[in-house]
Amino acid sequence: MGEVILQMKNITKRYPGVLALNDVSINFRKGEVHALLGENGAGKSTLIKVLSGAVTNDEGEIVIDGETYNHMTPATSRKHGVEVIYQEYNLIPSLSVAENVYLGKQMHGLIDKRTMEKETQAIFDRFNIENINPKKLIRDLSPAQQQLVEITKAISKNARILVMDEPTAQLTQSEVEKLYEIIAAMKAQDVAIIYISHRLEELFAVTDCVSIMRDGCYVDTVETKETNRDQLIALMVGRELTNTYRTESLATDEVVLEAMHYEGFRNEDCSFKLYKGEILGVAGLVGAGRTELMRLVYGADKKLGGELILNGQKISINSPKDALEKGIGLIPEDRKVQGCFLNNTIEWNIAISDIKNQTQGGLVSEAKIQKLAQEFKDKLNIKTPSLKQKVRNLSGGNQQKVVLAKVLARKTDIIIFDEPTRGIDVGARYEIYTLMSELVEQGKSIIMISSDMEELIGMSDRVIVMSEGRITGELKREEFSQEAILSLASNE
Amino acid sequence: MENNSNKVAAFFKNEMMIFVLIALCVVFGIINPVFLDPKNLLNICTQNAYFIIATTGIAMIMISGGTDLSVGNMMSVVGIVMALSLTVAYLPTPVAILIGVIVGVGLGMFNGFIANLFNIHPMIVTLATMTMFSGLSYTLSNSQSFFDFPEDFIGIGQGYVGPISIPIILFIIVVVIFSFIMSKTVFGRFIYAVGGNPEAAHLAGIKVKKIKLMVFAIAGGLFALADIVLISRAGSAKSDMGVSTTFDGITACVLGGVSFIGGEGKIRGALVGCLILGVLSNGMQLAGMGVYAQNIVKGAILIASIGMDTIQRNAKLKVKKTKAAAA
Numbered sequence: 001m002g003e004v005i006l007q008m009k010n011i012t013k014r015y016p017g018v019l020a021l022n023d024v025s026i027n028f029r030k031g032e033v034h035a036l037l038g039e040n041g042a043g044k045s046t047l048i049k050v051l052s053g054a055v056t057n058d059e060g061e062i063v064i065d066g067e068t069y070n071h072m073t074p075a076t077s078r079k080h081g082v083e084v085i086y087q088e089y090n091l092i093p094s095l096s097v098a099e100n101v102y103l104g105k106q107m108h109g110l111i112d113k114r115t116m117e118k119e120t121q122a123i124f125d126r127f128n129i130e131n132i133n134p135k136k137l138i139r140d141l142s143p144a145q146q147q148l149v150e151i152t153k154a155i156s157k158n159a160r161i162l163v164m165d166e167p168t169a170q171l172t173q174s175e176v177e178k179l180y181e182i183i184a185a186m187k188a189q190d191v192a193i194i195y196i197s198h199r200l201e202e203l204f205a206v207t208d209c210v211s212i213m214r215d216g217c218y219v220d221t222v223e224t225k226e227t228n229r230d231q232l233i234a235l236m237v238g239r240e241l242t243n244t245y246r247t248e249s250l251a252t253d254e255v256v257l258e259a260m261h262y263e264g265f266r267n268e269d270c271s272f273k274l275y276k277g278e279i280l281g282v283a284g285l286v287g288a289g290r291t292e293l294m295r296l297v298y299g300a301d302k303k304l305g306g307e308l309i310l311n312g313q314k315i316s317i318n319s320p321k322d323a324l325e326k327g328i329g330l331i332p333e334d335r336k337v338q339g340c341f342l343n344n345t346i347e348w349n350i351a352i353s354d355i356k357n358q359t360q361g362g363l364v365s366e367a368k369i370q371k372l373a374q375e376f377k378d379k380l381n382i383k384t385p386s387l388k389q390k391v392r393n394l395s396g397g398n399q400q401k402v403v404l405a406k407v408l409a410r411k412t413d414i415i416i417f418d419e420p421t422r423g424i425d426v427g428a429r430y431e432i433y434t435l436m437s438e439l440v441e442q443g444k445s446i447i448m449i450s451s452d453m454e455e456l457i458g459m460s461d462r463v464i465v466m467s468e469g470r471i472t473g474e475l476k477r478e479e480f481s482q483e484a485i486l487s488l489a490s491n492e
Numbered sequence: 493m494e495n496n497s498n499k500v501a502a503f504f505k506n507e508m509m510i511f512v513l514i515a516l517c518v519v520f521g522i523i524n525p526v527f528l529d530p531k532n533l534l535n536i537c538t539q540n541a542y543f544i545i546a547t548t549g550i551a552m553i554m555i556s557g558g559t560d561l562s563v564g565n566m567m568s569v570v571g572i573v574m575a576l577s578l579t580v581a582y583l584p585t586p587v588a589i590l591i592g593v594i595v596g597v598g599l600g601m602f603n604g605f606i607a608n609l610f611n612i613h614p615m616i617v618t619l620a621t622m623t624m625f626s627g628l629s630y631t632l633s634n635s636q637s638f639f640d641f642p643e644d645f646i647g648i649g650q651g652y653v654g655p656i657s658i659p660i661i662l663f664i665i666v667v668v669i670f671s672f673i674m675s676k677t678v679f680g681r682f683i684y685a686v687g688g689n690p691e692a693a694h695l696a697g698i699k700v701k702k703i704k705l706m707v708f709a710i711a712g713g714l715f716a717l718a719d720i721v722l723i724s725r726a727g728s729a730k731s732d733m734g735v736s737t738t739f740d741g742i743t744a745c746v747l748g749g750v751s752f753i754g755g756e757g758k759i760r761g762a763l764v765g766c767l768i769l770g771v772l773s774n775g776m777q778l779a780g781m782g783v784y785a786q787n788i789v790k791g792a793i794l795i796a797s798i799g800m801d802t803i804q805r806n807a808k809l810k811v812k813k814t815k816a817a818a819a
Binding site: 123282298300319320321323324325331337338339340341343344348351354355356359362363364406410 | 560675677678680681682684685688689691692693694695696697698699755756
């Protein structure tokens with residue numbers, strides 16, 4: 001293990017009413033992949049912002065390369081080679097790969113495109129990154145390729161401490177492998193890597209040690225080799241979580257929904273059945289057309305062909321309005337873009353889908369809305385001081401709960417969940433699983449699109465697998481395995 | 493404690509423009525006491541009635557996430573069509589008004605329809621229709637002015653009920669009805685939803701395009717009504733009348749806290765924005781400033797009001813920082 005390059009000592013950061021960081025001390029070493037683990041709101045992001053100089057700590061000091069600072073500024077942070085790759089990409093879509101890589105670098109005089117492109121290609125070569133042309137515009141790249149460009153950008157600045165915040169959220173399995181290779185290569189060059197992820201299996205695949213944070217406090221640092229899943233979760237949540245994955249199926253043999261020969265821009269001849277009381281998992285790689293198929297079923301996009309049978313009757317759905325009226329709800333994938341009205345209050349958001357029933361004498365009734373919102377706040381355990389809080393100010397997990405409440409308020413019998421737990425901390429994740437189990441107990445039926453293998457295998461009664469816009473297979477519970485799903489998903 | 497002071501701060505922030513309005517009135521009253529004469533104050537309201545009615549429509553469009561650059565030119569078309577109906581075709585006043593409103597609603601729907609059809613931002617659509625409507629208006633009027641409106645038509649703009657002019661009564665009715673629609677009805681909520689996040693609104697079962705079309709149609713009706721008040725009060729119609737409403741209206745909305753991005757703002761806020769602009773014009777005139785100097789001040793006030801918001805936010809952050817450091 002290399003020498004200590006960075007010490008965060010007794011870091012404390014207060015926001016009005018909240019202690020975001022409480023006396024946190026962690027050491028980071030050269031050539032070490034060091035995970036930061038904690039629920040949303042545990043203080044990981046704030047700690048990273050203190051390191052990058054985006055946020056000023058109230059107490060504590062940072063020792064970096066032997067130099068001691070009371071707080072960092074973006075300039076000192078950069079001087080010491082601290083680079084942060086955030087979840088939200090900081091690339092400029094209308095510029096080329098090479099231009100983005102060189103953005104913000106000190107350059108004098110004229111911009112030499114050819115040199116930029118050559119040097120970008122050199123970094124790609126060094127890390128075996130194929131299929132990205134430095135001349136291409138960022139907006140023409142896939143999210144995974146963009147992620148690789150972000151990393152390249154950090155490397156090109158000779159990063160010595162590299163922070164990766166949920167780097168795999170957008171990546172497919174093979175791209176994740178590529179990322180691991182890159183991390184290994186950087187490790188070999190003595191870069192200290194701080195790795196933030198909610199996916200525990202990744203931590204075991206790629207990190208050397210894990211520091212756990214909870215409610216702004218440092219909890220413990222453990223060697224990855226010497227720990228296990230249950231211990232990490234217990235440290236993170238502060239209590240033992242009983243396994244909430246489902247053990248018995250409640251599925252009946254009554255078909256509630258049957259989609260036949262669905263066609264769309266991204267989908268060809270997709271047919272599937274959903275049984276009453278079932279959780280139907282939909283597996284596939286990113287871009288397999290899962291979200292697109294469900295949007296067709298929900299009427300969010302125009303289908304080019306196909307029939308829908310609901311409870312034995314042929315129906316036509318041409319808009320989300322039709323779907324909701326016929327008893328089909330959809331919880332979208334991207335809660336910020338598709339799910340929430342960020343600038344409106346929690347109660348406003350929860351009521352909007354069902355607003356026609358939240359009226360008194362034809363007028364919107366604040367009293368009814370409050371009652372509805374309070375009901376869901378209690379039921380879903382939405383953590384907020386007030387229902388009048390803007391959704392923008394909530395954590396990811398709580399935002400997701402608001403989106404769930406908004407759809408559940410319509411009391412539909414069929415609910416489509418699209419990546420219900422992406423980017424959500426363990427505690428909220430288990431709450432969502434419990435909720436799904438409760439829903440099927442009430443006789444509702446669920447379609448769950450997910451890229452999380454554990455979730456698919458743990459929650460589904462049956463899984464259909466998609467690849468390149470088609471349904472390539474179906475697996476029953478007893479046939480579930482990661483290998484079976486992956487082989488259908490890659491259509492080999 | 494903290495909660496209470498937050499509430500007070502929030503109240504001041506939300507209602508700040510009302511205080512700005514009152515402050516302006518006080519300042520102009522000191523400069524020239526004639527300003528505070530009730531007759532003058534009522535006069536400001538009467539003069540700006542058409543503007544307030546039109547701005548109500550602009551606010552609705554902005555809350556729904558759109559922008560309309562064609563407002564003034566649309567009003568100009570409506571004015572010319574009504575003037576032709578009254579003074580060339582000699583149609584009765586109610587018929588001419590009906591035609592005017594139909595033209596307004598129709599042109600508004602045209603804007604909304606084109607925006608929906610090609611899925612382009614209304615700002616681009618209305619940039620084009622602005623030019624079209626301008627051409628249409630001058631073609632119809634042949635660059636002529638129209639006078640000699642019938643008495644009953646003129647009565648709309650120049651009539652009084654007691655000391656209160658009919659334009660004032662009209663704008664109050666419009667503001668009350670539309671505040672009510674925006675805050676209390678399902679339709680109003682849908683408008684905020686469509687402006688706040690069209691994709692989420694779509695997935696929540698709201699017919700986004702239908703709502704947008706309706707907003708443009710209703711706003712078109714309001715623009716027509718505004719123009720009826722404008723030309724009946726002036727007693728004449730010309731193709732260049734009312735054209736400045738577009739940008740003045742947007743200015744008033746921004747002053748009154750209606751978000752350019754959509755989904756936020758209140759009709760009441762837009763009203764306050766209109767009154768601030770009205771008071772500025774009148775007050776500066778009484779203070780002896782010319783029209784051009786007034787424009788400079790108007791622009792400066794707009795920058796100041798937007799800048800104030802940012803400065804306030806930064807100041808708050810600073811206070812928090814020093815507090816945190818002290819603790």
